[in-house]
Amino acid sequence: MNWFSEHLPILPVLLPALTAVVLLLIGDHGGDAHGSHGHRKLLWARRIALTSVILGLVIAARLAIEAGQGDLKAYEVGDWPAPFGIMVLIDRLGAMMLLLTSCVALPVLWYATGGWDAHGRYFHAIFQFQLMGLNGAFVTGDLFNLFVFFEVLLIASYVLMVHGQGKERFRVGVHYVVLNLAASSLFLIGVALIYAKTGTLNLADLALRVPKVTTPESVVLQAAALVLLVVFGFKAALMPLAMWLPATYSAASPPVAALFAIMTKVGVYAIVRVHGVVFGAGAGDAALTVEPVLLPLALLTSAVGVCGALASRTLPRLVAWLTVASVGTVLAGIGLFSAEAWSAALYYMLNSTLVIAGLFLLAELVGAQRGDASTQLVPASPVAQPALLGLMLLLAAASTAGLPPLPGFIGKLMILEAASSHAWHTAVWSVVLVVGFLTLVGLARAGSILFWHVRDDLPACGTSGASPKLVAATFLLLAASVALSVLAAPIQRYTEATAMQLSDRSAYARAALRDVGGEQADTTRPYRVRKEAPR
Template identity: 60%
Template sequence: MFDAIASFWQLHAPVLSVLLPAFTAVGMLLLGDPSGLAEQGGGHGSARVRWRRNLAMASVLLGLFMAVQLVQRAAGGELLVYQLGEWPAPFGIVLVLDRLSALMVLLTYAVAVPALWYATGGWDMRGRHFHALFQFQLMGLCGAFLTGDLFNLFVFFEVLLIASYALLLHGQGRERFRMGVHYVVLNLTASGLFLIGLAMVYAVTGTLNMADVALRLGGLTGDAALIARAAALVLLAVFGLKAALVPLYFWLPATYAAASAPVAALFAIMTKVGVYSIIRVHWVVFGPQAGEAALAAQGWLLPLALTTSVLGVLGALAAHSMGRMVAYLTVSSVGTILAGVGLFTPATLSAALYYTLHSTVVIAGLFLLVELMASQRGEALDRLRPAVAVREPVLLGLMMIFGAASVAGLPPLPGFLGKLMVLESASGLPAQAWVWSVVLVVGFLSIVGLARAGVIVFWHVETHEAVGAASGSSVKLLSAVWAFMLVTVAMAVLASPVKRYTDAAAAQLADQAAYVRAVLGPDAASQPTTRPYDGAVPAPTPKEHP
């Protein structure tokens, strides 16, 4: 029996990573809405709530186990192409498992498990269908990381965005609703631009399969090549909005600050979907082999990324609440990641991938920690002004010091290692001075901003008021933050094998020909499987008469 299960898993691993959260979400919907059952008190209602929570946690833990298996399988270097319905690419839908996609799926579940565990402490009962929406979000994330088709990237984007719309409003509140409207409008606009970009790509290549588009771009000339370059820049704008790249970052700080803590923690991976899409499209599809459309984003990405990093940390310095401060640090971290991506060398991309792992985990943990501190500060909540003393100043203070040191990049934590990798990989490149200056200055200003927040929260105490309530100090809620801290420590201890993996992932992404052969077959490089549309109307086929 175990052999049969192992064989089934080996054969269908990519699609099962998408179907697991999808089936779990559908099952949650069929079982009904659990919200409000906890307030019914003991007996049947409480048992049903616990049962649903256990089912949700079992699903994400199984997903985490599956993600680890995907990484182990991808580490060998072989690209696994899964053809849905056994239709060959580019005519059918394919999922492609390589080192990068496997790593991003693992990162998704590494964030999802502690965030969901934190939510089961009470947040999941403050709105309807939390667990179903959470699982749909995971479905969209895993699908976006695994798809080998540009149109299905759009589809999975929409799945995760629709779930995020409802999750953002979870718990209700005027501020969440106000920011939810902005968030929905901006993402609908981006979705429209996404479709325009896809239409432009299809117009000149006749396909949307990533490998097939990459193969066709190299032969484009004249107006077709110009349209392809324009499409690349349109897609950069779309993914830049998702990743919160300047000047399209303004929606993120208020939106993430308004979301509930477990939702904001999960949203820490949302910006990385935009980063992943930039890497996948502009490294694999519009890479150096794309002819006249090659590296269309190169002249734009690095200056925008460095500007994003600087403006993000300045926003954190000026923030009036801890939630906004962490949200701005999210923006700043995206800028550092995309600076490595924008240098367009395998070494800088590898450093950016390592820093992506670190920044996502630390930011997610900080969102949870902020709520723990806010719940003990009385009416001030997370606003950066003097308030009552927190009930657990030593414990929360040490946790904040750890988070601040990680974000700022102090040794020996992985934030320091990630930034050191970025600096070392940029050495000798024309933009070295700019990259070094921005990364070092942003790190220093991050320390200043977090130190300012720590002084206000733990030292500027209104002594005439009582000590803050014990709300939020349960072991269950604290353990979710500890989990993120342990993952951070593990990344520092295992820095060498993780770096070897990211090196191999970057080298694999740079080998566009191997990707094309894996998806389209060994003869694809010499004979494209599709013909680009040239604008001509095909002549009618003569009818045969008996």
């Protein structure tokens, strides 16, 4: 048990990586599952993949509990000391993102085992590589390794994007790959500029060294910060870099699009970690470099996202645009650059991720019962389960729009309260409230067409897509959103502590670095430091 606890921080990366290798070795031939041999392989692939994701959820929950107690756990891979070696660092933010990833991945994978995993080869192996990249990005303590894990999750997402094939998936998949390759090139340029002026890429070490870089050298760091904002803004779907997302997410298979709901949050996470901490308040001449542009762009993102949702002609595209709008709301909270606003943004991000993932799955359940009209927002045959699916859409719409007492309302209220004393408070209040109202209008319009404006001259199309497994997986994601409301007080305390912890540079230095170079550590903070390393 001691050994397990010692190596626990690296397991969220190793577990999906090893699972993917095992799946490749046994042959996860989903596309060849018609024969008895291929069917047996697919069954084993499903069992192994689901078991791995369940174990990952348990590990993430354990890390979140320990992080909630104030622990900062640093794990030095190969026992090479930071800032020279590869380091994994588990804090409240990283542990929370690991848990969120697992909470999305488990129901999505369960949904995929209902048949989507058989539409292409090696679905489960690629799914695990995707989780490896996501988890690695959330726990790495090094800026270059953040780039490495970005590439791992992106390469896996390229394959998942075209899973099930189809002309439209390949078309938007090409755009998706080309744009991400360009963003990756910019990432390396930003990293090179930072290393040229600081001599390190360890995030904890950067938090100490960046404040010491003064003008004119700090101009290079400011340029690097802006370059990285372009990169992370593209990943997060920040306007004007978000136009790729609606076509990509709406073309992907439903379980893939649902998993992709967490991918935009990798960009949000990177903005918090790099621009909020390394280049945040107290970073010397390079402090808050992106503050003048982040909040306006976030509000623009939210406004454009909801306008796109109103103009959408299919349910998946509407949900994809709502993904953009929700990212804008989250980044608006981040752009306020206060602990209170960050806490609100993190709470809202948890809810929006779960609801958006659930909506992508729900879109297919509804479309499967509407005949040739599928997910198009036009009158068609009545669905076979109007009460069940209608209530699920109503729940998702209420939470997304921010109606009380659901967590969408709580998160938006927290953001509005945090913005009250900010110079941009009028803009923030106006955009958040109007976007919430228009979101409700858009989803109400969609629900009205799908469940009320039906063609009586057409027969019901049966219960296709009404499998209890598919419905239960979708309901789990929406129920998790309700749980955020029931557990609002402890979760809010956790996000508040997370926001406060991110501002404590000395605590990160004590956890990550053996020698903080003479920095005076602030011992008044109630954070215990535990260093984990292989022995």
